[in-house]
Amino acid sequence: MFRHGDVSTETDSKPFFFTLAAFLGCLTAAVLVFVLGRGQGLAVFAGIMLSVVALAAGAVLLAMVTDQAYVRDGTLTMRYLFRKTSVPLGEIGKITYKEDVYSVFDRKGSLLGTINAKLTGIDTVLHQLDQNGVPFL
Numbered sequence: 252m253f254r255h256g257d258v259s260t261e262t263d264s265k266p267f268f269f270t271l272a273a274f275l276g277c278l279t280a281a282v283l284v285f286v287l288g289r290g291q292g293l294a295v296f297a298g299i300m301l302s303v304v305a306l307a308a309g310a311v312l313l314a315m316v317t318d319q320a321y322v323r324d325g326t327l328t329m330r331y332l333f334r335k336t337s338v339p340l341g342e343i344g345k346i347t348y349k350e351d352v353y354s355v356f357d358r359k360g361s362l363l364g365t366i367n368a369k370l371t372g373i374d375t376v377l378h379q380l381d382q383n384g385v386p387f388l
Contacts, residue, residue: 259321260370274308329364
């Protein structure tokens with residue numbers, strides 16, 4: 252789901268659809284509570300709580316859709332939310348792994364970006380990086 256090529260990570264469909272259902276369900280329930288509750292105290296409180304859960308589910312959906320890493324034309328591209336970093340494979344100094352996150356550094360040791368280790372398809376991205384001689388520590 253949402254692939255950028257043969258060598259890319261993707262969002263797993265089951266958590267995506269679960270979060271989408273939670274978002275749509277809470278949003279629908281909040282609208283119904285506000286419309287049918289007619290301003291009663293408990294209905295307003297329930298509508299506000301459902302709205303908060305819908306906002307949280309929407310934020311998680313946005314993060315799930317934009318968390319990607321892919322290799323195309325000799326360039327590693329890492330995306331998360333509104334930040335996108337592209338680096339040629341030859342300029343990667345090292346990649347480290349700690350707490351389910353791969354950190355990508357340049358040759359000077361500066362952090363270029365991170366890749367979530369729990370993404371579907373991370374094995375193909377790491378294999379492609381290894382084939383191109385990127386050092387892992």
